[in-house]
Amino acid sequence: MLNETLTAAPRTCGDCPIRHRAVCARCEADELEQLDKIKYYRNFEAGQTVIWSGDPMDFVGSVVSGIATLTQTMEDGRTQMVGLLLPSDFVGRPGRGAAAYDVVATTDLVMCCFRKKPFEQMMNETPHIAQRLLEMTLDELDAAREWMLVLGRKTAREKIASLLSIVARRNATLHLGMRDGPMQFVLPLTREAMADYLGLTLETVSRQISALKKDGVIRLEGKRNVTVPDFDRLLAEAGDDSDGGMLV
Amino acid sequence: MLNETLTAAPRTCGDCPIRHRAVCARCEADELEQLDKIKYYRNFEAGQTVIWSGDPMDFVGSVVSGIATLTQTMEDGRTQMVGLLLPSDFVGRPGRGAAAYDVVATTDLVMCCFRKKPFEQMMNETPHIAQRLLEMTLDELDAAREWMLVLGRKTAREKIASLLSIVARRNATLHLGMRDGPMQFVLPLTREAMADYLGLTLETVSRQISALKKDGVIRLEGKRNVTVPDFDRLLAEAGDDSDGGMLV
DNA sequence: CGGGGGGTTGATCTCCTTCAATCAACGTGG
């Protein structure tokens, strides 16, 4: 359960835990070699800002381990998370000079960065990268649209249940396709981060989590360790149909 | 002002009003010829459903003229719009067998459809299509994220102002880059569609539009014709900084 | 003339926010 994230950069692409899921997933050996020449690792501590919105970006890259958030902020300080970056997720937009969002490390973070200019050039030459990036972007677009339903139409309780089910599902697929029985996982977000994700206040998040606990939908050990005794029940609370809207 | 949309399909790709902005934008003459063999036009009347979520999709395509909406619906009937499809926008996801969303024609609609299988094959062979689709998908993702801020953190009044400013801006860029002076445009959506877009009820939409009118932010002729005397004022009401968060 | 779709407006209710107090865990320095 622990140690699902490395804390150090892998030595070579062969060692890389995200080798088969990141933007480089489809690359051949020679293409990896090319990428290797323009890549470098960067480490961030929990809480550190990776990029400020509006700053010039001279790199793009992948999350190797740890979790980061993508957020937008209004002048008066209201903030909305618009992306949750997990290992293998891609950061940055080829062709864009400045960052559009704040990127903040939620946990300790390792990123595999590519210098932007040469990466863009490689994209034009080797279709494997562009193909994979298209696939990943389409997936993100689907996730964003799913989230628009959550933000626009779901109640606070449903929002929390939706977030929990998403984290739970991701955890299950990560850890060798859910053995049935109660699922357990660690919430990677503070109450405030959850509120920013769901368009709520942190007080409401806290209240609804307590309510779900009281109603037996989830169990808690400490603040972060969640157990879901009945996943279908959680999905029902999220307002999803029980097959979970699988799109594949 | 009128007749910005054709009501009939173009005869050839050369005539096509979206030739330089759609998924085929980067194609060479020979590639267009190839596309021509797998394409066909379809017409829909206002209100008609183009695709039902969950239905098998044997085509993908572009909006040639008219407007369509992408919506998600929960079992109890709550619906959230997750995309507004304007001329040149792409419909469908290569690689996916079934539709993930309802697509409904808001106005009379002409679509340029490609049979899915051969289109997917062309995508693998000609990078121009995949490149353009990636670009378009990244733009859509940015739009979706902008919308997540609107849905999650803005007030009803700000939501309406945001929607109006988006429609206004699109109209301005379409019609030869805003001559300054009051902008005018036609709202392409009913109050109910706006509500579905913004995560509100149609009553709230109506009230807030009335309020913006009373406060002089907009003027109305009939229900649909909007005049914006001071665009910066509208942006301020939307909670955007006056440069409009340009990302380029 | 009747009917229906789209829109506006009013009254009431409710869910979530706001403001505020309290708590537990943790680290730090005297």
Next chain:
DNA sequence: CCACGTTGATTGAAGGAGATCAACCCCCCG
């Protein structure tokens, strides 16, 4: 070792923005 501050979280009380329920209008069309 204990007082103190900090950070994340919980809980309570009060208020408000928007939902809900409902009446009504306008206009087009059969």
